[in-house]
Amino acid sequence: MVLKKIPYGISNFRTIMEEGYIYVDKTRFIRILEDNPAPYIFFLRPRRFGKSLFVSLLQYYYDINERDNFSRLFSDTDIGNNPTPKHNSYFILYFNFSALTTTSGDSLITSVKLRTEQSLVEFKRQYDLTIPLDTSGSSADMLTSFFSGLPSEMKGRVYVLIDEYDHFANELLSFNFDLFQETISRQGFIRKWYEALKIGTQSFVGRIFATGVSPVTLDSLTSGFNIADNITRLPACNEMMGFTEPEVKELVLETLPHNIYSPELVLTLRDYYNGYLFSEDAETRLFNSDMILYYLKSYLSRQKPPEKLLDMNIASDYGKIGRLMQIKSPEQNISVLQEVLSSGQVTSRLTDQFSMEKKFSEDDFKSLLFYLGLLTIRDNMPGRVGLQIPNYVIHGIYADFFLDLITRRADYHVDTESVSLAIEQVAREGRCEKLVLLIEELLHAFSNRDYIGFDEKYVKIVIFTYATMSNLYLVKSEYEVSDGYIDLVFLAREPWKPDYNAIFELKYLKMKDATKERIGEVMEDGIRQLMQYSLSPELSSIDNLKKWVLVFSGDKCVAVRDV
Structure with a gap:
C-alpha cells in the first residue's frame, strides 16, 4: 500500500488532493449547507480545527472556473459520487481576515481596506472582469461600489467565503477593549462593511459562508446583517470539522508504516486530544484535527511520539487567551477558572451572541471558553448544559494559566x-x-x-x-x-x-x-x-x-x- 502524506499545516484543498496527501472526507456536509433554509451562514469552531481547509473545499466545489477539474478533485469523495446540482455554478469572492494589523484603530481600518481591495482585485482577475474599482472611500464604500458595478448576468451567482471573520475582534478583545467596542459599534466600520455585504445579497450574492472562533461580534454584526443563520451548534454539523475516532484510525493506518504502527496509538490520541462535542443534541466526540496531524507528523519523522504534546502553533494561540481573564469582570472570570480546575466541570446556559455593552455574566465567560475550545459539552440538562475540560492537553493549558496567575500574585x-x-x-x-x-x-x-x-x-x-x-x-x-x-x-x-x-x-x-x-x-x-x-x-x-x-x-x- 502506498502511504499518504500527512497534510500538517496545509489548508488548500487542491494541494491535498493532487499531491498525495490524505484527506479526511468532509464533503458530505456540502449537502447539509445547501439544504439549510438560510443561504447565508456563520459557523464557529476553535482554532486549528480545519476551518480554512473547509472554506477551500467550498471554493473548489462551487467555483465556476473549476468545472473542468471537478472529476480530478472530487472523484474519490462522497460528494463526487453524488454531486449537488449547484456544483461549479458560482463566482467565488473570498475574504480572509486573519493576521490583520490591530495595533491601533487607524492601522486596523487600513488593514481591512487593503484586504478587501486585494480580494476584489483577485475576483476581477479570476473572472476577467473590467469593471472599475473605486478605492477612494472606506472598505464598505469599496464593497458597495463593487457590487453596483457587476454585470447583470452575474446576478444571484456570487458565493462569498469569509475565513476568520472575527480574528481581529478576538485579538482586540484580549488587549484593547475600547477599540473593540468602537470597531463593532453601530457606527463602527466593520458593521458598515457587513451592511454593504447585505446590500449585495439583494442583487448579486447568492450564498455566504463565514467561519470564525467565537460569537463576540455576532450581536453587533447581525443587527445590521440580520439575514445570516448561525449553525454552529446544529447537531447535523457537529462532525463537519475536527476528526471522529474512525477518521483518526483511517489516518493512522494510511500514513504510518507497519513497522512503527501501534494498535494502542489511537487510544493514546483519544486521551490527549479527543473529547470535543459542539452540540448538546449530538453524541460523537471529536479530536482536534491540527493536534492529531502534529502528533502523527512527529511520530512519523521520529518514529516515536513528540516530546511535547502541544503543537507550539496552538500553544501560541492559546497563550493569548490568558488575557481574556481581564474582560469586563476579572475576579468573576478567575472564580470560574478556579471552579473549572478544582472540579473539571461546570454548568452554563450557552450564550449564542455576546453583547459587550451589557453585563458580562459567568455564563457568558463559560460560553466564551466553550467557543474557544477550552471547555466542551459534557451533557444536556433543562435550560443548561454541563461543560467539562475536553482532554489532557487542554487541562494542562488551564493549569499553566492558573500557575501563572498565582505566581504573579x-x-x-x-x-x-x-x-x-x-x-x-x-x-x-x-x-x-x-x-x-x-x-x-x-x-x-x-x-x-x-x-x-x-x-x-x-x-x-x-x-x-x-x-x-x-x-x-x-x-x-x-x-x-x-x-x-x-x-x-x-x-x-x-x-x-x-x-x-x-x-x-x-x-x-x-x-x-x-x-x-x-x-x-x-x-x-x-x-x-x-x-x-x-x-x-x-x-x-x-x-x-x-x-x-x-x-x-x-x-x-x-x-x-x-x-
Whole structure:
C-alpha cells in the first residue's frame, strides 16, 4: 500500500488532493449547507480545527472556473459520487481576515481596506472582469461600489467565503477593549462593511459562508446583517470539522508504516486530544484535527511520539487567551477558572451572541471558553448544559494559566530547571523531596492573608502543572479507579521511560487546625485511601508504583509518608 502524506499545516484543498496527501472526507456536509433554509451562514469552531481547509473545499466545489477539474478533485469523495446540482455554478469572492494589523484603530481600518481591495482585485482577475474599482472611500464604500458595478448576468451567482471573520475582534478583545467596542459599534466600520455585504445579497450574492472562533461580534454584526443563520451548534454539523475516532484510525493506518504502527496509538490520541462535542443534541466526540496531524507528523519523522504534546502553533494561540481573564469582570472570570480546575466541570446556559455593552455574566465567560475550545459539552440538562475540560492537553493549558496567575500574585518566579530536576527525582529515584521543597517555596511567597480559603486543590494544581511542564509523565488529576478518585497520578508516557510511576494523596490543614493529633488523623486517612486505591485493577498491574501522602499546612509540608 502506498502511504499518504500527512497534510500538517496545509489548508488548500487542491494541494491535498493532487499531491498525495490524505484527506479526511468532509464533503458530505456540502449537502447539509445547501439544504439549510438560510443561504447565508456563520459557523464557529476553535482554532486549528480545519476551518480554512473547509472554506477551500467550498471554493473548489462551487467555483465556476473549476468545472473542468471537478472529476480530478472530487472523484474519490462522497460528494463526487453524488454531486449537488449547484456544483461549479458560482463566482467565488473570498475574504480572509486573519493576521490583520490591530495595533491601533487607524492601522486596523487600513488593514481591512487593503484586504478587501486585494480580494476584489483577485475576483476581477479570476473572472476577467473590467469593471472599475473605486478605492477612494472606506472598505464598505469599496464593497458597495463593487457590487453596483457587476454585470447583470452575474446576478444571484456570487458565493462569498469569509475565513476568520472575527480574528481581529478576538485579538482586540484580549488587549484593547475600547477599540473593540468602537470597531463593532453601530457606527463602527466593520458593521458598515457587513451592511454593504447585505446590500449585495439583494442583487448579486447568492450564498455566504463565514467561519470564525467565537460569537463576540455576532450581536453587533447581525443587527445590521440580520439575514445570516448561525449553525454552529446544529447537531447535523457537529462532525463537519475536527476528526471522529474512525477518521483518526483511517489516518493512522494510511500514513504510518507497519513497522512503527501501534494498535494502542489511537487510544493514546483519544486521551490527549479527543473529547470535543459542539452540540448538546449530538453524541460523537471529536479530536482536534491540527493536534492529531502534529502528533502523527512527529511520530512519523521520529518514529516515536513528540516530546511535547502541544503543537507550539496552538500553544501560541492559546497563550493569548490568558488575557481574556481581564474582560469586563476579572475576579468573576478567575472564580470560574478556579471552579473549572478544582472540579473539571461546570454548568452554563450557552450564550449564542455576546453583547459587550451589557453585563458580562459567568455564563457568558463559560460560553466564551466553550467557543474557544477550552471547555466542551459534557451533557444536556433543562435550560443548561454541563461543560467539562475536553482532554489532557487542554487541562494542562488551564493549569499553566492558573500557575501563572498565582505566581504573579505571589511575585514568585518559577525556575523551570528546578522543576525538571524535581520531577526527574520522582522518575529516576522514586523520591519527592525536591518537589515538596518547590511547593513550599511557592506557598511561602504568599502572605498569611492569601491562605484564607486555601486548600489541597491549589497544591494539586501546582504539582499537576510542574509535572506537565517536565513532559516526563502523563499526569492525571482526580484519576478514577474502581474505589474512588486519586488526587494525582504520574503515569509513564512514550517516548520517556521513567523508572517509577507515582500516585499522590494530598491533604491541607488550616494552620489553627494543624495539631500533631490532627495531622496524624489525616495522614492515616490518606494512607488508608492509597492502600485501597492501589488494589484497584487500574493500578495493581503498574510496576514500581510510588505512593505518597502529603499533608500541607500554611507554607509547610508538615508530613510526608511513602506508603
